[in-house]
Amino acid sequence: MIKFNSGKIVVTRGVNDEMNKDVTFEQHVRLSLERHLAGDWGNLCDEDRVTNELALLDGYRLFSAYTKVGVPPIWIITECDRSVTTILFPDEY
Numbered sequence: 316m317i318k319f320n321s322g323k324i325v326v327t328r329g330v331n332d333e334m335n336k337d338v339t340f341e342q343h344v345r346l347s348l349e350r351h352l353a354g355d356w357g358n359l360c361d362e363d364r365v366t367n368e369l370a371l372l373d374g375y376r377l378f379s380a381y382t383k384v385g386v387p388p389i390w391i392i393t394e395c396d397r398s399v400t401t402i403l404f405p406d407e408y
Contacts (some may be wrong), residue, residue: 318354319371322398327407333387340386344402347381351391351400357381358388370395380405 334341377393393400
């Protein structure tokens with residue numbers, strides 16, 4: 316179940332290139348986006364999870380982090396105005 320509007324979904328060049336090379340990574344990105352939109356924030360501490368839950372109510376930025384063995388970790392950020400959701404590698408922030 317989708318909890319909020321994603322706006323335009325974009326990926327960085329690095330994520331795009333990796334998705335084109337590795338089908339397992341591409342599947343990880345797609346599943347992670349589904350989790351993000353459903354309010355499953357991935358690998359965050361409890362404080363950050365609470366911050367996201369409050370952001371759903373107050374219209375602040377949403378942040379998720381996802382890891383899977385064998386593929387690079389990704390972050391997903393939805394802007395406060397819900398106009399865009401960006402999928403990126405942590406070192407691209």
